[in-house]
Amino acid sequence: MQAAVFVPGGPATEIEVKSIAEPEITANEVLLQVRAAAVDNVDTYVRRGIFKTELATPAVIGRDAVGTVLAVGPAVTKFKVGDWVWTNSMGYEGRPGATSEQLAVPEDRLYAVPDGVDPVALVAAVHAAATAQIVLQTVMQAHPQQTILIAGAAGHVGTKLVQLAALRGLDVWTTSAPKDFAMLQQLGSQHCLDYHQALPDLGMPPMQHVIATSARVPLNQQCAVLAPGGMVTLITAPTDASFDVPAFYMQRQVMQGFVISHATVTELAQAATQLNQAFAQGKLLDDQVVVKSFAAAAWAHTAMEAGTLGRNKVVLVPNQLK
Known part of the structure; x- marks a missing residue:
């Protein structure tokens, strides 16, 4: 073969x-x-x-x-x-x-x-979609009404995070180029912000969850918009990885990393069940x-x-x- x-x-x-x-x-x-x-x-x-x-x-x-x-x-x-x-x-x-x-x-x-x-559309979606599902369900343990900022939301993982976070009932905030606002709103973003501005300058409330899909988002900016007790989830290594450590630990904030290659068989199977339900409804196949x-x-x-x-x-x- x-x-x-x-x-x-x-x-x-x-x-x-x-x-x-x-x-x-x-x-x-x-x-x-x-x-x-x-x-x-x-x-x-x-x-x-x-x-x-x-x-x-x-x-x-x-x-x-x-x-x-x-x-x-x-x-x-x-x-x-x-x-x-x-x-x-x-x-x-x-x-x-x-x-x-x-x-x-x-x-x-x-x-x-x-x-x-469509099997081709499905296989194109599964890597980003499974990453997003496990991040939301297992890493963040995200709940309805919680706030989440998805910085750089218009890419493969970002769009899946938007859709799945919206399906879970989160209050979804996103940054992207303005030309992508309409698309992200259709997918479930409730607040679209211009990624050209620094995160602390965008006027958002403190976020319970922050995740950036691009290494270009400085870590100190991600931490600066995080609520007390909130979590930054890293799925890429920020080029600028410095942050205010005293402020971070004094507010009992949390930082976790994730790569799907270390997901367990159980985590992958649980994600697949949720993704198949979404796929059957025509979601995530964009x-x-x-x-x-x-x-x-x-x-x-x-x-x-x-x-x-x-x-x-x-x-x-x-x-x-x-």
């Missing part, structure tokens, strides 16, 4: 589509016929060795895949041949990467595709998707590292399906 194979620590240009052995499933695994695999920024971190993790051999890019069940192990009870399913935790911790024609997936890392949902063949894998990683994709989300499909 064909797969997009990379050299650990190597450049994007060394990603090649190669013929590798078809997987053999164990008792608790499902054999997936991959129909599409998403390209995520974290995939470049895994390939380059920035995110340290055990890799399968050969090393294949990608963690998010959608497809149909080809076979199931004897201990599998949730799925049958022909089912449409998705996964978002392959390609790290020793598991095979998603960008291959077939994929052996542990049953507990696999979820059903809701009826009527990404600008660019579909390419596996052969474009090197281009996709190169473009992502160069920052030239904009808001486009690249999804790769087996060469014969493109």
